[in-house]
Structures are given as C-alpha cells and as structure tokens.
C-alpha cells in the first residue's frame with residue numbers, strides 16, 4: 001500500500017480525538033464529535049483526567065480558540081484573519097477535525113472560483129442527456145457539509161470575487177441552498193457551519209461585502225507574541241516534520257532555532273532584539289511558517305549533504321531565500337543586516353561566513 005505523504009488531522013491525531021471523545025464529560029452540540037471544551041483542549045493541548053497527553057496544535061492564546069469554538073456553536077460563521085503564516089489554515093483544519101471528525105470539506109478560494117464551486121455544478125454529459133436531475137447535479141463541499149451537518153472550510157475567502165462570495169449569504173443566513181432547476185433546496189443539518197480564512201495581505205483584493213461580514217465572527221490570529229513562543233512553535237513543527245520525512249538528521253539544537261527566530265523577528269520588526277539598532281525591513285512577511293521551512297530545508301541539507309547535524313552552512317541559503325524576495329531592494333536590506341547586525345555578533349560568525357560564502 002502506498003504511504004500517504006500528508007495525513008489529514010483527523011487521521012494523524014485519531015488517537016487523541018478518540019481519547020478526548022471517550023473522556024468527554026461535557027455536552028456535545030448536535031452532530032459535534034466533541035464538546036466545545038474538549039475541542040479547545042484538542043487545539044491547545046493538555047492532560048486528560050486519566051493522564052493522557054493531548055499535544056498542542058495551536059500555540060498561543062487559549063482565549064482565541066475558545067472564541068473560535070464558541071462561534072461555531074452559534075448561527076454565525078467563523079473568519080480566521082491575519083498575516084500569512086499565522087496558522088489560519090492549520091487552525092481551521094484542526095477545528096474541523098475536532099468538531100466534525102472531518103477536515104476534508106474544503107473550497108480553495110481563488111480569483112477564478114465560481115458560484116458552482118460553492119453552490120453546486122452540473123455534470124454536462126448527464127445534463128444534456130437527461131436534463132437537470134438529481135444525478136446530473138455535482139455537489140460541492142459546501143452542499144455536502146450542509147447535508148451531513150459538518151464544518152466546511154473556505155480558504156482565502158477574500159480572493160473570491162465579491163459576486164461569488166455573495167452566494168454564501170443565503171447559505172449562512174437561511175441555512176438553505178436553493179436548487180431552482182430541481183425546484184428543491186438543501187437545508188442544512190445541525191452541526192453545519194463555515195470556517196473561512198483570509199489574509200490581511202490580500203486586503204482590497206475582494207474585501208468581504210458588509211452583508212457577508214455580518215454573518216461572520218472574526219478571530220484575528222496574531223504573529224507569536226514572544227520569542228520563546230515562536231521558538232516553541234518552530235521546534236514542535238520541525239520535530240514532527242523530521243519524523244514524518246524520516247530524515248537522517250539529528251534534531252536541531254535549540255540554539256539554531258533561536259538564531260533563525262531572532263533573525264526573523266528582528267527583520268520583521270525593524271529593530272534588533274536589544275532595541276538598540278534600527279534596521280530596514282524586507283518586503284516579505286517572514287512568517288513563522290517560513291521560519292519552519294528554513295529549518296526544515298536546513299535539516300534536509302544537513303541530512304543529505306552535510307554531516308547530519310544542522311549547521312549555519314545548511315541554513316544560509318534558506319535564510320537568504322526567505323528574506324530576499326525582491327532581488328534589488330531586499331538584497332540591500334539583507335546586506336545591511338548582515339554587515340551591521342550579524343557580523344558584530346561573536347557567536348554568529350558562522351552564519352556571517354556561510355551567508356557571505358553564498359555571495360549574496
């Protein structure tokens with residue numbers, strides 16, 4: 001049997017979900033797999049009464065997860081909003097896994113997403129042969145979620161054109177999806193709700209219409225507050241990547257992760273950690289997700305082309321790739337940072353050298 005490259009949350013964490021369900025003492029809303037309390041425990045982690053450890057999925061403010069879960073128990077949908085790489089998609093997947101036991105009902109929003117991707121489409125061969133029938137109709141994840149009382153995820157909602165977004169209004173307010181061609185409708189079963197994500201870098205592309213906005217509660221996912229929190233996120237994600245990819249490399253030293261996170265946080269905020277030196281900011285977002293990628297790529301380099309231990313040499317290309325998105329402006333920013341911040345740090349000499357060796 002082929003090994004799946006990436007398992008869905010409900011598969012990967014089946015054991016945790018199962019244990020949470022067994023231990024669940026609180027009331028479950030109709031068609032929910034877990035109580036709201038247990039769903040939050042699944043997201044932020046914790047120890048169950050029998051000592052079972054639930055790993056944290058979202059690292060950050062518990063209150064945000066409580067608000068997110070509570071919203072999904074109401075008739076309002078949930079909008080996760082924030083910078084790229086702040087775990088919007090990640091949280092949405094885990095929420096759907098915890099609540100519906102199924103994170104696979106998903107619509108990827110793009111500029112090309114049409115109404116038929118949200119409401120329903122037609123199998124044209126059948127439509128021509130039989131006319132509009134139940135069988136010729138092609139269900140969307142939204143329609144299936146309504147029928148089964150599950151969570152449907154809409155990724156990057158604001159990239160979808162405003163007119164198409166509006167197809168969601170009836171669904172969210174009436175909880176019904178009319179099918180005029182068949183003179184019928186699909187009425188949502190309890191447990192149905194929508195989790196949408198939107199990127200604030202995409203603001204203005206197709207902002208949410210006010211009619212639609214009123215049907216969502218927005219939870220803003222922030223960039224990690226503290227250095228330690230961000231290090232913790234990167235460390236956990238990298239460990240799980242290493243396990244899944246079966247990389248023949250040692251787990252990275254905390255020291256290496258700390259340096260990467262420091263570089264990211266300094267460039268992101270435009271000032272050094274000690275607050276003493278102002279620096280120019282590059283055009284990219286330098287998100288936590290990118291920091292995770294830099295370490296993951298470094299590990300692959302160390303495993304296959306290094307000595308199996310993550311070193312500055314393995315990381316340099318990844319760091320520069322993350323920082324220099326614009327070949328002209330960002331390059332200037334990076335070089336200045338390298339010379340004025342990295343170079344004078346005694347314990348960073350290896351990074352300085354590795355980056356200089358790449359000639360960028």
Ligand SMILES: Nc1ncnc2c1ncn2[C@@H]1O[C@H](COP(=O)(O)OP(=O)(O)O)[C@@H](O)[C@H]1O
Pocket residue numbers: 057058059060082083084085086087088089090091197224233237288289292
């Ligand atoms: N606060 C956080 N807690 C846990 N993981 C995080 C956090 N912030 C970022 N991540 C990690 O970074 C990645 C974020 O990616 P993603 O959810 O695709 O971001 P977004 O959809 O916001 O652009 C995920 O792999 C996730 O594990």
Ligand SMILES: [Mg+2]
Pocket residue numbers: 088089090155197
């Ligand atoms: Mg996303």
